[in-house]
Amino acid sequence: MAGRQEFYWRRLHSLLGVIPVGLFLTQHLVVNNFATRGEESFNSAAHFMELLPFRYFLEIFIIFLPLLFHAIYGLYIAFTAKNNIGQYGYFRNWMFMLQRVSGVITLIFVAWHVWETRIAAAFGAAVNFQMMEAILSSPFMLWFYLIGVISTTFHFANGLWSFFVSWGITVTPRSQVISTYISIGVFIALSIVGVSAILAFV
Amino acid sequence: MSEKKTVRFIISRQDTPDSAPYQEEFELDYRPNMNVISALMEIRRNPVNAKGEATTPIAWDMNCLEEVCGACSMVINGRPRQSCSALIDQLEQPVRLEPMRTFPIVRDLQVDRSRMFDSLKRVKAWIPIDGTYDLGPGPRMPEKKRQWAYELSKCMTCGVCLEACPNVNSKSNFIGPQSLSQVRLFNAHPTGELNKGERLETIMGDGGLANCGNSQNCVQSCPKGIPLTTSIAALNRDTTFQSFKNFFGSDQV
Numbered sequence A: 001m002a003g004r005q006e007f008y009w010r011r012l013h014s015l016l017g018v019i020p021v022g023l024f025l026t027q028h029l030v031v032n033n034f035a036t037r038g039e040e041s042f043n044s045a046a047h048f049m050e051l052l053p054f055r056y057f058l059e060i061f062i063i064f065l066p067l068l069f070h071a072i073y074g075l076y077i078a079f080t081a082k083n084n085i086g087q088y089g090y091f092r093n094w095m096f097m098l099q100r101v102s103g104v105i106t107l108i109f110v111a112w113h114v115w116e117t118r119i120a121a122a123f124g125a126a127v128n129f130q131m132m133e134a135i136l137s138s139p140f141m142l143w144f145y146l147i148g149v150i151s152t153t154f155h156f157a158n159g160l161w162s163f164f165v166s167w168g169i170t171v172t173p174r175s176q177v178i179s180t181y182i183s184i185g186v187f188i189a190l191s192i193v194g195v196s197a198i199l200a201f202v
Numbered sequence B: 001m002s003e004k005k006t007v008r009f010i011i012s013r014q015d016t017p018d019s020a021p022y023q024e025e026f027e028l029d030y031r032p033n034m035n036v037i038s039a040l041m042e043i044r045r046n047p048v049n050a051k052g053e054a055t056t057p058i059a060w061d062m063n064c065l066e067e068v069c070g071a072c073s074m075v076i077n078g079r080p081r082q083s084c085s086a087l088i089d090q091l092e093q094p095v096r097l098e099p100m101r102t103f104p105i106v107r108d109l110q111v112d113r114s115r116m117f118d119s120l121k122r123v124k125a126w127i128p129i130d131g132t133y134d135l136g137p138g139p140r141m142p143e144k145k146r147q148w149a150y151e152l153s154k155c156m157t158c159g160v161c162l163e164a165c166p167n168v169n170s171k172s173n174f175i176g177p178q179s180l181s182q183v184r185l186f187n188a189h190p191t192g193e194l195n196k197g198e199r200l201e202t203i204m205g206d207g208g209l210a211n212c213g214n215s216q217n218c219v220q221s222c223p224k225g226i227p228l229t230t231s232i233a234a235l236n237r238d239t240t241f242q243s244f245k246n247f248f249g250s251d252q253v
Helices: A005-018 A021-037 A039-050 A055-080 A091-122 A129-136 A139-166 A173-200 B036-045 B114-122 B143-153 B160-164 B177-188 B192-203 B217-221 B228-248
Strands: B006-013 B022-029 B073-076 B079-082 B095-098 B105-107
Touching: A005 A021, A005 A055, A005 A139, A005 B228, A021 A039, A021 A055, A021 A139, A021 A173, A039 A129, A055 A091, A091 A129, A091 A139, A129 A139, A139 A173, A139 B228, A173 B228, B006 B036, B022 B036, B036 B095, B073 B160, B079 B160, B114 B177, B143 B177, B160 B177, B160 B217, B177 B192, B177 B228, B192 B228, B217 B228
Parallel strands: B006 B095
Antiparallel strands: B006 B022, B073 B079, B073 B095
């Protein structure tokens, strides 16, 4: 059984990207979307999430640990590739490159975002509508958030496509094409949910 | 035609496996139906470069000259392919020839493709039929399946898929699509299937199947049109089941 770790680490990386990290992402963007219904709606939704029972347990095991593993192992994967879209400009090769680029952008964005909100909250800041309004009042941060969210939704949607291949669910070229369309749909839908929430703070 | 038509070549050369590569230009008289190999043979016959200086003949590998052996693969105008089937009439000039740098370079355009043959040994890409006594005839293979398997058996170990793959490089130990597809071929054979689990276990090892990043350059580049990414996805499914069997237990070993 020597040298079997890599297979399981890769499969774990693929699984965690969807369950729970992808599911958490979807839930997070949907809850944020309360902002489009006004300040009070958002604050009560954020407050509800804050008061969930077993909050720290949920945060650690559903968000932080899976995300940390996915990020660190993902960086290793990203930097062992030698991208070659110059010579091989095929659609899937572009997606391969963008998956790695969006992963790194997402990691930078998420690290900053966690620092600015969750860690700030641990030091006593109140996470509410005003906080996000203040952050997004700077045009630089607005663009940073827009790019960060779109890169995250892309990474998740395209990662979902690879998840189906990596686990042997979509085998035939036809099923992989259809799953490409589905992943494009997921990307557009989640981007609308995420971006409209950001713009609600502006 | 008043002027003589010529063909220009820019060839990447390297004298020893460790020396620095350099480029040398050649200009040859055009002949109808020339291909890259006939041009290289012409240079070998008269090794003079475009500046008119005498030089050494270019080293390259070749064997069958009909795109079934895989030996003459090289990077022609940026794309890995077989030089025997690369017709000058269909190539943009100057024709740029480079070795497939994914493999160790022996000299000039000649590379050492041993790693692929080692991979085939690692995954046991054969049907074990030897015994201490006559094992009798094996089970029959349905004709439809034979035709399907024939497509996978067209692999000539040319190395183009490894050259095109962004995950096969000096930073990674990925064995590449070539040998993975052979695992699917031999696992599909009624007798080869007896070692199915063993082959799957091997490609679940380090540098194996899981290193595929789905860029799908391999299937786009394969000169034989082998459905390499379908093979990889099918093996992904097989190894998913295999890992479940390993962990949760199964009577079907």
